[in-house]
Amino acid sequence: MATLSDVARRAGVSPATASRVINGSSKPVTDDLRERVLAAVAELQYVPNAHAQLLARSHRSAVGVIVHDVSDPYFAEITRGLQRVATDQGRLLMICNSYRDPDRELEYVELLRGHQVAALILAGSGYHDEAFTRQLNEKLAAYEATGGRVAVIGRHEHSGDAVMPDNRTGGYLAGRELCGLGHRAIGVVAGPRILTTTTDRLAGLRQALTEQGRELPESRIRYAEFDRDGGAEATARLLDVDPELTAIVALNDSMAIGALATLRARGLAVPQQISVLGFDDMPIARDVTPALTTVRLPLVDMGVRAMSLVLGVGAPTPRVEVLPAELVRRDTAGPVPRSTRATAGSAPRARRGDSTS
Amino acid sequence: MATLSDVARRAGVSPATASRVINGSSKPVTDDLRERVLAAVAELQYVPNAHAQLLARSHRSAVGVIVHDVSDPYFAEITRGLQRVATDQGRLLMICNSYRDPDRELEYVELLRGHQVAALILAGSGYHDEAFTRQLNEKLAAYEATGGRVAVIGRHEHSGDAVMPDNRTGGYLAGRELCGLGHRAIGVVAGPRILTTTTDRLAGLRQALTEQGRELPESRIRYAEFDRDGGAEATARLLDVDPELTAIVALNDSMAIGALATLRARGLAVPQQISVLGFDDMPIARDVTPALTTVRLPLVDMGVRAMSLVLGVGAPTPRVEVLPAELVRRDTAGPVPRSTRATAGSAPRARRGDSTS
DNA sequence: TACCGCAGAGAAAGCCCTTTCCCGCAGGGA
DNA sequence: TCCCTGCGGGAAAGGGCTTTCTCTGCGGTA
Structure with missing residues (x-):
């Protein structure tokens, strides 16, 4: 050279x-x-x-980003927001996938610190894991002590700047919607229980049901990977035990898509026989059939905010921005069927024909 | 620090x-x-x-990757393959999105060269643009002259190592399938015409139709962005001019999903009234409804091969690996309707009910 | 004519590591 | 006892660039 x-x-x-x-x-x-x-x-x-x-030039210019997986649409959208602001300011992004591995997350913090990034953004759920959380906080504190800026998206365990989607209210909205439609037998297809995102969403959901005099027993919750296959599998397990379920809440859209696949395979018509709710409103949600009713999170905006916080002038106190969740009604949630499953075969617009997969 | x-x-x-x-x-x-x-x-x-x-340590270890957009499932899959091999060998990947901007692509080659990457991988379609191609080749040659290794995925304009999906045969398979089902009025929803991927796939398709004594006039091709919205829009334009179309070939799955959305909005039943074919077989293809019939490309494997080429021992002559395309029959392609559109409303399993979006 | 100031160019001091080269010392063989 | 060997450690030379500091020479003013 x-x-x-x-x-x-x-x-x-x-x-x-x-x-x-x-x-x-x-x-x-x-x-x-x-x-x-x-x-x-x-x-x-x-x-x-x-x-x-x-x-x-001991010039810190790049910004480090740690996400679970950029190719997951949830993070792809957030990253889009991050990029937008970074590009405007002529900053390079270094993006790392932790694949939901806490150790890898820790390693990446060091790696990025070693690369002299001007700021660090962690996106994705936090963990219910005291030891890990303390370790991570120590590392972040050490980084901040050397002048680095830190922001987290969707995880509350760190004390720095934070952008928080209102997961709890989102769960609440989902629950209220389903109650309003008359559902009582509601199953939940949840992400890993160690993730705060899972428990937050669940808590909101549970609150809504409780307010309506309904219950959410643990037996109607299935925990699985936060992706399509996890959703498909959890839905199957749920139905095996509880065939009379009239609604399923998936704790993110990927899982919801998996749930739809399982329902289709079993010849259950959505929403005539069973309703499905997703969470996140990722772009594909409107393109599945039936189009997914879901709780929308302003994903791109979350990225924009986080990057702005971190590149903006340092505030004296760490700031927390909570971004609202919002219910998007599409076609997978309908009123509870009048009759039981036994007669459901004759429900109008049943679409057994689709279950060719 | x-x-x-x-x-x-x-x-x-x-x-x-x-x-x-x-x-x-x-x-x-x-x-x-x-x-x-x-x-x-x-x-x-x-x-x-x-x-x-x-x-x-003037040690070159990282590998540079330039793709159009990692969050596009096509590239996400390829990247997964790249990562797999890189991780095995303890290599870091630097991934850059060119967003299909040739200038940005040129810039990234320099950027990555400046970062002393051990190898460079360009994934994504090439351009029908002499000047750009020459410039890019010069830069790549300069890089190779300093001992860097280069591989391209899916673009033939460069003379180094290459992994090529067989786009042309893929197009051919799509055409043959449709002919076999009796279709004659076939519309094409194509990506930007400046991309070699577009023209390669189109060429194969045209060849199949020609062999069967059918034609593919330019008037039945619409060029648009290679994404969901591009597909939706192109499909609308196509139908406005040619309402009697019985099949639509989308030149990638994202466009196919857009096409399905438009058809649903117009109340056209797939595949009873109109068939749709996609291309790539990205993961979501099996989850849309009806599940997408498409041409499968071994995306992950393409990434694996490219990274292996580039990290393996340097062969004396640049190697080209062609990976086969394969038709995946699902539910969006069916026989041409017997009657004309006028009676199609009574086709079995027509699903007007889905068009609630 | 003598001097000051400044524009434009170069010398050299880092930036923070890695790695080669060298040195001192202790132990073992002759 | 002397010399050689080898081990553990440090000194110092880069690696390629930026940037401060220094120097030269010119134009302008008194």
């Missing part, structure tokens, strides 16, 4: 001058020299060594 | 020794010193400066 001194030598100038030309320094350089440098750069196909640059 | 010499001073050793302890050097260090260093590291919360490390 050609180096700066190669360029300087070729142009017959000092490395200092070459550097100034290449970086558009404020220090003036005569046109003659400037052109010679530029010519040398082109001829040698010179590209500055980023590590050397980053080392020399 | 604490530096290595801070640690060394605190432990009462030289920076050299501290470095050896921290990096687990092969050079032996007595236990006494080792412990003192480790203690100092813990107390100071020391994290090595990655840039300094990378500069000092």
Whole structure:
């Protein structure tokens, strides 16, 4: 690789001058020299060594992001928001997938710190795990002590800046909707119980049911991976035990899609025989059939806010922004069937024909 | 931030020794010193400066990846394959989204080169753009000249290692399937015409139709963005002009999903009144309703192959691996309706009821 | 004419590590 | 007892760039 001194030598100038030309320094350089440098750069196909640059200007510019998985639509949307603000400010993003592994999360904090990022953003659920939480907090505190800025999205265990979707109210909205439609036998397809997101959403849901004089026994909750297959599997387990369920709440949209797949395979018509509610309103939710009724979270906006917090002027006290959840009525939630499952085969618009998968 | 010499001073050793302890050097260090260093590291919360490390060991380890958009399922799958191999070999990936902007692609090549990546992988369609292609090739050649390795996925304009999905045959399979089902009035919802992926798939499709004595006039092709909304919009334009279409081929699954949305909104039953074919077989394809009939590409495997090529021993000549496309029959493609659209309303299993969106 | 000031260029001091090279010392063989 | 070997440790040389500081030479003013 050609180096700066190669360029300087070729142009017959000092490395200092070459550097100034290449970086558009404020220090003036005569046109003659400037052109010679530029010519040398082109001829040698010179590209500055980023590590050397980053080392020399002890300039923190990039921002580190830790998510569970960018290819999960939930995080893809959040990341879109993060990107938007970062790009506007000419910042590079370093994005790391923890795949919901706490240890990996810890490692990435160090990695990003080592890369001298100006700020760190952690997105995704927190864990019900004292030891881990303390460890993470220590690491974040150490980072902040050296001038780094930290924001978290959707996890309350850290004391810095935070953007919180209102998971609890979201769960509450889902519960109220279902009660309003007359459902009593409601099953829940939940994410891992160690995630705060799971328990928050569940808590809101439970509150709504309790207020309406209904119950949510543990026996009607199934915990599984927070993805499509987890949802499909949990739904199957739920139905095996409780065939008379008239509604299923999935704690995120991916699981809801899995739930729909299972229901379709079993020939249960949605929403005529059984209703389904999702959570998040990721883009695909409107394109499944029937279109998914779900609780919408302003995902892109969450990213925008978090990045703005972290790149904005440091406030004296850590700020917490709570973003509201909102129910989006589409086609998977309907009134509780009048009759029991026994007669459901004759329900109007039953769509056994779809269950070819 | 604490530096290595801070640690060394605190432990009462030289920076050299501290470095050896921290990096687990092969050079032996007595236990006494080792412990003192480790203690100092813990107390100071020391994290090595990655840039300094990378500069000092002129060690190329990371691999650069340029894709159109990781959050697009097509690239998410490919990236999954890339990651798998990279992780196995302890390599870090630097992933950049070009968002189908050629200039940004060029910039990222330089950026990654500057970051001293060991290899570069470009995934996604190439462009029908002579000037750009030449520029890109120059940059890649310059990079290769300094010992970098390059592989491309799904773009043939570069002469290095390549992994090519067989887009043309995929298009051919789609065309043959539709002909077999008796369709003659076939519309195409295509991606941007500047992309080689678009034209390759189109060419295969056209060949199949021609072989069967059918035609594919330009008037039955609509070019739009390669995403859901592009597909929805193109489908609408197509139907406005040609209401008697009995089949639509979308040139990727995202567009197919958009097409399904438009058809549903217009109350056209799939596949009873109109058939739809997708392309790629991304994971969501089986979860839309009706489940999408599509041309499967081994996306994860494409990533695996490309990374293996680039990290494997350098072959004397650039290698090209062509991966086969395969038709996956699900529920969106059916036989051409016997009657014209006028009587289609009485087709069995018509599902007007779904069009509530 | 003598001096001051400033523009434009270069020398050199870091930035923080890794790694080679070298040194001192202890132990073993002659 | 002397020399050689080898081990554990430190000194120092980069790695490629930025940036401060210094120097030269020119134009302008008194």
